[in-house]
Amino acid sequence: MGDEIAISLKNVSKCYKRYARPIDRLKEILIPKSIHSQEFWALKDINLELYQGETLGIIGQNGSGKSTLLQIIARTLTPTTGEVVVNGRVSALLELGSGFxxxxxxxxxVFFNGQILGLNKEEIEHKFIEIEKFADIxxxxxxxVKTYSSGMFVRLAFAVAVNVNPEILIVDEALAVGDIYFQQKCYERIRKLRDIGTTLLFVSHDSTAVHKLCSRALLLEGGKLILDAQPKQVIDLYEAKLLQKNDVQPDAVKIDIISEDGSRKLEQESSVTSAVDEVVINAPDVSIKFIRFLDEQGEEILVAISEQLLQLSIGILFLQSYADPHIGFKIxxxxxxxxxxxxxWCMGKSIGRVDSATLVEICFRFYVPLMEGEYTITFGIADGVIGESTFERTLLYAHNVSVLKVLKNTNSIRWSGIVNLSPTVSIDKQAYV
Ligand SMILES: Nc1ncnc2c1ncn2[C@@H]1O[C@H](COP(=O)(O)OP(=O)(O)OP(=O)(O)O)[C@@H](O)[C@H]1O
Incomplete structure (x- = not known):
């Protein structure tokens, strides 16, 4: 990360005019000083400083203002109020086909776009072979290009955007359109650009991609910047909010943000914050009493060996009765x-009705096919199934409730990656005539 500021936004807001009917727009044009529109603030008072070489993921629900923010930074949209400073050559992949x-x-x-991005004819000619090869259309x-499929559009737009040596690369969701091989090629190229110090702004609903690519993330909600922190914390809060949104009784779900200094505050009270440690949802009448790691024989263990059978045992105290609670975990x-x-529920098991003042002990058994290292456990408890991952009410949702430490299995094969598939191998040799 450089010392120079690549992007600076001060009190940036964007107001769109909304018309109930198309005729209202016409009336406003034809009759001076008449107002037939409503103001809609898509961005409200955004402050941001991004240093050169930072990789910023922007997350938020539909309509939260992500694209508007990117367009303002890419200078394809002017803010209604506030100040925007961008230092460096920007290459932006915004809406599908925009710029073509x-x-x-x-x-x-390609030549048209290259010129807009500040390259001369010789420079574009020099890069054309690489662009054509990358687009592979x-x-x-x-x-x-009006005859292109959406996939072809993205291929060409991406090929141009990443091959013109941008100092700032802006990517808005575009990658979701291409096929898996093209997506992998794009991510590899973005990673290369990131590694040579390109500043990256990246909007995606794919939290894995944000985890992998970004060093920092923003959460937008209703045009407001509500969290500017590490991707992990931002995605945790975003996912908690999605749970809250899906809840049949959303008012019952309270999100707690635990600050780095240990203090708790209700999400509703928060303004922009960056010192978040944990995001927790917890109904007052449900609590985790214990979490234990056990080996195959049921003996408690503090560390696991890669590939061993592990039992994850959790005790949950219900102080109120629930008709159909389900319990899940994440590693x-x-x-x-x-x-x-x-x-x-996903495992096809039902706990059944739980009366008030009941301690439920639940045990998940699994092999640990993981690389040595530390992993964290997240727990979720919800009541009343509606469908996969959708419940009437979220009762508890807490990250990092326990750390699973995995040691190397010295008897294992050598392998790399995330999951050991424990392959066997057979070899057959025959004379070939
Ligand atoms: N030209 C426009 N006129 C009026 N309203 C607009 C205009 N462009 C965007 N909006 C509104 O501004 C809000 C923010 O839009 P924006 O496209 O920035 O959201 P987003 O977070 O990128 O959404 P999505 O994830 O669905 O792409 C939305 O409510 C949208 O309807």
């Missing part, structure tokens, strides 16, 4: 990325 002239061929658009490169690696998750 539909009547031009792919080749013409065959003879379509000489067809008008996450240290950046917060989920390696595995399930719950009793």
């Amino acid at each position: 002239n539909p009547e031009f061929t792919g080749r013409q658009n 065959g003879s379509f490169i000489d067809q008008p 996450r690696e240290k950046t917060g990325e989920v390696i595995f998750e399930t719950n009793t």
